[in-house]
Amino acid sequence: xxxxxxxxxxxxxxxxxxxxxxxxxxxxxxxxxxxxxxxxxxxxxxxxxxxxxxxxxxxxxxxxxxxxxxxxxxxxxxxxxxxxxxxxxxxxxxxxxxxxxxxxxxxxxxxxxxxxxxxxxxxxxxxxxxxxxxxxxxxxxxxxxxxxxxxxxxxxxxxxxxxxxxxxxxxxxxxxxxxxxxxxxxxxxxxxxxxxxxxxxxxxxxxxxxxxxxxxxxxxxxxxxxxxxxxxxxxxxxxxxxxxxxxxxxxxxxxxxxxxxxxxxxxxxxxxxxxxxxxxxxxxxxxxxxxxxxxxxxxxxxxxxxxxxxxxxxxxxxxxxxxxxxxxxxxxxxxxxxxxxxxxxxxxxxxxxxxxxxxxxxxxxxxxxxxxxxxxxxx
Numbered sequence: 001x002x003x004x005x006x007x008x009x010x011x012x013x014x015x016x017x018x019x020x021x022x023x024x025x026x027x028x029x030x031x032x033x034x035x036x037x038x039x040x041x042x043x044x045x046x047x048x049x050x051x052x053x054x055x056x057x058x059x060x061x062x063x064x065x066x067x068x069x070x071x072x073x074x075x076x077x078x079x080x081x082x083x084x085x086x087x088x089x090x091x092x093x094x095x096x097x098x099x100x101x102x103x104x105x106x107x108x109x110x111x112x113x114x115x116x117x118x119x120x121x122x123x124x125x126x127x128x129x130x131x132x133x134x135x136x137x138x139x140x141x142x143x144x145x146x147x148x149x150x151x152x153x154x155x156x157x158x159x160x161x162x163x164x165x166x167x168x169x170x171x172x173x174x175x176x177x178x179x180x181x182x183x184x185x186x187x188x189x190x191x192x193x194x195x196x197x198x199x200x201x202x203x204x205x206x207x208x209x210x211x212x213x214x215x216x217x218x219x220x221x222x223x224x225x226x227x228x229x230x231x232x233x234x235x236x237x238x239x240x241x242x243x244x245x246x247x248x249x250x251x252x253x254x255x256x257x258x259x260x261x262x263x264x265x266x267x268x269x270x271x272x273x274x275x276x277x278x279x280x281x282x283x284x285x286x287x288x289x290x291x292x293x294x295x296x297x298x299x300x301x302x303x304x305x306x307x308x309x310x311x312x313x314x315x316x317x318x319x320x321x322x323x324x325x326x327x328x329x330x331x332x333x334x335x336x337x338x339x340x341x342x343x344x345x346x347x348x349x350x351x352x353x354x355x356x357x358x359x360x361x362x363x364x365x366x367x368x369x370x371x372x373x374x375x376x377x378x379x
Contacts, residue, residue, distance in 0.1 A: 018368050021375075023354035026201040026346070031378075032302035039281050039377045041065035042156040044166050046283045046296045049310060050149050051190065052098065053079060057116065059105070060098045063298060065155045069142060070094050072105065074116040079146065081153045082139035087120065088112045093139070105139075114139050148285070149186035149312075150294070169279040175240035180277075180285075182266050185292050188312035189319070192328045196307040196335060200342035201349065202282065202299040203374065205307065208338050209276070209284050209295075210234060211364045218337045221330055225249050225256060226274055232363045234276070242273030242287075252288040253326035254333065260317045260324060262289040280373055286331065290314075291324070293331050303346055309335060 025031050048060045048071050059072040061084055070084035070093060086093050091109040104121060106113045113122040118139035126132065143154045145162050152166065161168075171177040198205060208214070212234035215223055223230040226243040245252070251259035252274065262271055266289060275287040282297035291313045298306040311328050318324075348354055360367055 018360040018365055020357040020360060020367075021203070021371050022357045023349040023351065025374075026203060026349035027302055029302050032201075032299070034378050035299070035374075036066050039374070040155075040299065041067075042154070043160065043281055043377070044145070044152045044154045044162055045281075046150050046279075046294075047071060047081065047144075047153045048151050049190065050079060050146055050151055050186070053151075055100065057101045057103075058098075059094055059101065061092075061094050061096070063300075064153065067155060068092060069153060070105075070139070071144075071151055071153075072101075072116055076117075078117075079144070079151055080116075080118060081142040081144040081151065082118050083142060085140070086110075086112050087137045087139070088123070147186075148180075148294070149188065150296075166279055170277055170285075173239065173277045174275065179270075180287070182270060183263055183287050183292050184265055185285075185294075185312065187315070188292060189315040189317075190310055191291070191313045191318050191324050192311040194309045194332060194335070196309065196339055198305045198307055198339045198342060199303060200305060200339070200346040201302055202297055202305045203370075204342045204345055204349075205297060205305055205339070206278065206281070206370060207367050208342055210278055210367050210370060213361060213363045214341065218341055219334055221254050222334050225252060225330065234363075242270065242275045245272040245274075251290065251327065252330060254330040255326055257326055259288075259327045260290040260313055260322055263291075263314060278370075280370070281377075290317075291327055307335070307339070 045064045047062050047064060047069060053060050053071055053073050056073055056075055056077070059070060062069050062071070068084035070082045071079060073079055084092055084094055086107040086109065088107065088110055091107050093105050093107045093114065095108065104113045104115055111124055112120065115121045118141060120132070120134040120138045143156070143159045145152045147166065152162070154160070167177050170180050174180060212229045213232045215229040216232065219229070225245060227246050228243050246256070249256040251257055253259050271289050277285040279285065282299070284295035286293040291311060294310045294312065296308045298308070300306055309331070311324065311331070313324055
């Protein structure tokens with residue numbers, strides 16, 4: 001973190017200010033390219049929801065770390081990730097965001113064909129190439145790991161420890177990684193999904209999610225449900241802390257009405273509380289008694305970020321058609337309010353006033369740890 005000591009006229013040290021990253025780190029395409037290479041291209045990224053590619057031959061494509069990634073379900077029911085580039089001339093093998101194939105994956109340019117395991121199985125005049133190694137010239141695999149019902153991928157040749165870098169973030173926030181198992185996130189069903197296109201740098205969105213200094217100003221619905229947020233300290237400020245619902249609130253809903261029944265595996269101590277987790281670089285997990293909200297961010301440019309937000313409920317709640325709109329609406333409004341704030345902030349990153357950055361107040365000092373992490377990753 002960057003610190004600046006303020007000294008009074010009599011020479012006495014009065015305070016130490018913690019400065020933010022300079023404005024250029026939020027606007028410079030060169031900085032974004034470095035982040036793409038050294039962060040998004042080397043860290044574990046949450047790519048797709050496993051249930052979205054549940055059947056044999058189902059596929060999804062996603063852009064991460066400057067690469068198009070192809071995720072496909074094999075005949076052996078294993079979910080695999082590959083670089084979405086034909087080994088012949090580099091054309092995209094799958095050009096759609098999602099879909100299904102019956103037997104194989106075929107490049108639409110020259111018809112090179114790959115099995116669902118990525119191996120090269122056919123191509124026009126393939127015999128003329130001699131004894132070609134069909135595995136070596138198959139699709140290039142990408143490291144992947146299923147967790148919380150999502151497929152996480154890492155483009156690095158030598159990925160960092162998933163336990164340390166991803167599950168470790170949950171431990172740092174909750175104090176015990178096993179605590180998140182109470183929500184059985186992988187066993188929940190998708191009730192609603194929103195995709196937001198945000199005209200702001202990805203770091204502004206992370207910083208916003210990590211603090212609640214702004215909550216009393218722009219989140220009236222949220223602070224009605226979680227009154228302690230009006231005091232400016234986010235739940236993430238304390239290890240293991242869950243913000244408690246207001247005494248007159250029955251559920252995590254936009255009007256405080258009762259939501260669905262609490263998830264059956266929760267401990268009583270976790271009822272009527274909200275927990276928020278940031279998993280660097282681009283994932284937010286929100287835990288409440290009856291559902292889980294997962295944000296996946298996909299940075300597109302220095303000033304543009306796509307955010308996919310999933311609301312997950314117990315399967316029987318979704319199957320029964322239970323009305324979850326009040327629960328969805330609460331965080332949808334929070335998202336809109338947050339993203340509007342980030343978009344208002346983005347132009348200021350180019351201002352001379354922010355050339356050397358801004359200042360973190362005490363309630364935001366944990367954001368300095370995020371800044372340190374970004375600086376370390378891109379050094």
